Amino acid sequence: MKKLYKLLSLAIFSLILLTAFTPASASETIYQYSTIDSLLLGIYDGDLTVKELKSHGDFGIGTFNGLNGEMVFLDNEVYQVKVDGKAAPVEDSTRxxxxxxxxxxxxxxxxxxxxxxxxxxxxxxxxxxxxANIFFAIRIDGRFSMMRTRSVPGQQKPYPPLVEVVKKQGIFKFTEIEGSLIGIKSPSFVKGIGVPGFHWHFITKDRTAGGHVLGCKFKNAVAKVGSYSNFSLQLPKTKSFLDADLNKDKEKELIKVEKDSIKD
Incomplete structure (x- = not known):
């Protein structure tokens, strides 16, 4: 009986340890690579591959090395929307x-x-x-009476800050278009790390066009919403990131980058 009791106690203790050191559930975690302030500063080269990004989920938003277009990560496929507004899947080796x-x-x-x-x-x-204090992912599939998006041209070194790049962005207006509007809403306290509030990207139903969303209009839609209470941040080990001065407040620049200058 004593032996059985010891074995049972050991099993319970092992279970407690396993629970204590089990990583946060992937279904509750938003993974982020690098920071929005570093992107605003002009750090456009990372060492993360699309293959590695896919290991962290099947849905997301981002960009590509050299700031070469907007990323739409949907249904486990990563699409690149270039400055002409056209979308295409990218290779797993893309950084x-x-x-x-x-x-x-x-x-x-x-x-x-x-x-x-x-x-x-x-x-x-x-x-x-x-x-307002956790993360949410939103997906809206349907028909949109108007969708206005943008993408940016790929950059050459020395890289200019993002607020300068968007002055040369391509802007695209779609009317009566079917597609998927995907967004991430982050708490205000991610300032400097992520994009506080909403960040939306769009891709057409046939996956041939899209971009970063600047404006939209639609009726009778259904939004699917997921909540996420865990946040995982991976920082680059590139020389440009390690040497960067990230002490300055970039909030005003972020507002300019996200703002739609066109009035309906």
């Missing part, structure tokens, strides 16, 4: 300077009657979310 990835899950469904602008969409989604 990345900044990205977010997660395993998409649907924790709730949000029915949206109508959206008249990107700000309107942000407000309606925010009102429906249970908290």
């Amino acid at each position: 990345i300077p900044f990205a977010d990835a997660l395993t998409f899950k649907t924790d709730s469904i949000l029915r949206i009657d109508s959206v008249t602008s990107l700000e309107d969409l942000n407000n309606k989604v925010t009102e429906a979310l249970p908290s």
